[in-house]
Amino acid sequence: MKETAPRTIFQRVLDILKKSSHAVELACRDPSQVEHLASSLQLITECFRCLRNACIECAANQNSIRNLDTIGVAVDLILLFRELRVEQESLLTAFRCGLQFLGNIASRNEDSQSIVWAHAFPELFLSCLNHSDKKIVAYSSMILFTSLSPERMKDLEENLNIAIDVIAAHQKQPDSEWPFLIITDHFLKSPELIEAMYAKLSNQERVTLLDLVIAKIVGEEPLTKDEVTVFLRHAELVASTFVDQCRAVLKLTAGQHTNDEEVLATIRLLDVLCEMSANTELLGYLQVYPGLLERTIDVLRLIHAAERDTPNIFTTTGCIKEGDISNMAEGFKSHLIRLIGNLCYKNKDNQDKVNELDGIPLILDGCGLDGSNPFLTQWVVYAIRNLTEDNSQNQDLIAKMEEQGLADVSLLKKMGFEVEKRGEKLILKSPGDKPPP
Template identity: 45%
Template sequence: MAASTDSRMSMQTVIADILNEKLCPGHLQALKTFTASLRDQEYRDAVQGEAFCSLLKVLSRLLDELQDASDEEDQGLQLQMTAECFRGQRNACVQSTRNQGLLRELGFIEVSIKLLRLLQTITVESTDGILEPLRCGIQFLGNLAVGNQVCKDDIWQLSFPNLFQQLLSADDEKVVSYTAMVLHTCLDEAKVEQLAEPNNIDLALRVMELCRTQPDLDWTVLIATQHFVSSSSLVENMYTGMSHLERVTLLELLSAQLGEGDLKEDGAIPPSVARFLACCFQKGCAAVLTLASGSASNDEEALTVISLLDVLCEMTSDHRQFMFLQDHPDLLSTTVELLEQVHALGKASKNVFSTAQNFSSFSPDGDSSSSSPSISFKAHLIRLIGNLCHNNTDNQNKVRELDGIPLILDNCNIDSNNPFIIQWSVFAIRNLLEHNKENQELVAALEHGGVADYSALKELGFQVEERDGSLLLKPVRKDS
């Protein structure tokens, strides 16, 4: 039920009285009553600017007294009243553009942010005394910013980057979550480019660290996927300053976004990011070869390479905007050569790249419980080769010239270290043979170089016959 006119006037008078008396628990109760009244939309819409003027003066008094506080009992009441002021401000902004504008014009943003900075420097016996006003103050900024560009810009100007950085580093999950919400609300294309500047990159890196360490914190994930990945300069500068584990987090977010198959304009990944990641893969791909030694010293670097490969596989799968990667200099050659190297390592001795028949490590749904980061690596190399050769005669020919076709056929075996490698090999061979007579003739003339499940080629419309030690590829008859 809406508050009466008399009660509104009485409330305004009570708030004004707080300015002229020593603070006491009764003043806290008066603020709580005002805060509760502001939950009512009719009351919010009718509250006069004078009431907010009085509230601001109370907030300013609390700022001054907290700066000079010496008595712990007084400080406790001041902190409680600060939290209650923030609650009232927060409630006042709910679905009220008018109140958002009033609070901004009166100067609530500046005083509130000064208080948030001060609260982080105050030491009290119980951290709850600090956390309550901190949380409420950040929520106020969030409600003030929703749907109001001018307020977003003011909050950004006064908080970026230091206050955001401090609050995102707080030892309180709610403070971090609410801060991430405010940051997400304020961000736009221009502000993301500010984040990419060297002096500000630490804030972006902190967001990505939270994505890695607190994956259930939705706001940081939204910041990364809806804003960060759309800026090539930010992605490149972050990637350069990241540890390998942080890079993996970024790449996993990219891969998941690509896998959803719905790349909207917000958070769209620009072509320059795809080129950058392709170059990173080419430059660092040799690191994965160290996994064959069994040493864990380079596992993190190798895991980054594996994650880069996953992203490139997703980018070249049904995403037309990234198919220019088919022409990326030496990407196909690097991938074929890397497949050749890991395949040779797997044959030379027993290691993570060797073909295995250990299906006890697989769960009924097909997921491997193995801790090795190399699981499916060869299969994904073959997948990328197949993607890069789809409807691309030059790349089909290049794989043939690099002796990649027999290499792929030699991997067409059941392998517990590479689930679905047969399917990806079949897919790659189909793309290599399609409308390419030279490649078809090569497969037909191949000599048997090892045990291979060539029956899988029947899915492509071909059958393989062995004659005098050689393999002949023939079309499958319709009645066969």
């Protein structure tokens, strides 16, 4: 525990800080004065370092410094730094130390967090989260993370640009800890914020956010009961957006590469739905989501028809390159079939619905299957297994397709299915029971 310092010391430091800040104010009004700031910036930096270090794990010092209204002075000074808009190192050092002080005084101290929030929100975050200096972005993210609470999330809903800046910061600096923690520990707990923000994000930022949703679902720690409740709301947003926008991917069949980012965002929505529907606690909701199964089959059919008409980006090549848009498209077909399989898992209504929509021949009818795409084959096997489990009508359909030459026998065998004739009846034998991926 750090030793408590007398309040008079902090008062002297604050007096020096106030006096030195006048030179910064002058430079803001008269840019020619910036070159004369060196000594003032050095003093400001040392004051902030003193205050920053005094606050480390010492509530008494935090309280003494806060009660002198040092937080308000520090925030005002930081906003002046941003107004100067110069990148000289001495200014950046003072800027960074000021932010570190605010982060430290707010750490584990609710009274300080409240005062920091009152002074810093929203101007400081709007000024710093999009700064060109990575450390300034990181330190201002630390302040935001430390000060946020469920009640203050409402403020973010009314200032969406701050939330969007956090997503952009994570996109630019994926290894930076604080933006990541803000999103995973605060944003993803607020379906209202996510919904409001998603509509205003760029497609690139949407992909970034959806990647973090996937990371949370497939993480080592299973979702808690409270998280499942929240993620059911996220599932509603993702499913409704996919149902509305999934046809955007069809632009690729016509070679329209003008907005690959929109397509990638739609593809990532499907990736999220695949992972959500692989979670048993979210699956039931998605299995009955209006239009989701129908639209998924519809898009698969349109892609398959376009693929037959003319070679395009969805045509199976067997050649996959990392980060290639065609690789993304390849995965899209696989994941459409995976999602259909998930939605039919132990669900007789959906199994029958796929049959009614002629989805079974569609899944079996090549879909680009040429032996060179093992991922697609894997999901076809999985979908057919889930479509036929305890469903004699679907089993009979596939068995008759095979007898009539409408299903590829070698493909069925490769997938582990066999058709056996018993008297006048055709029996489809499927691979051994496996849990859903």
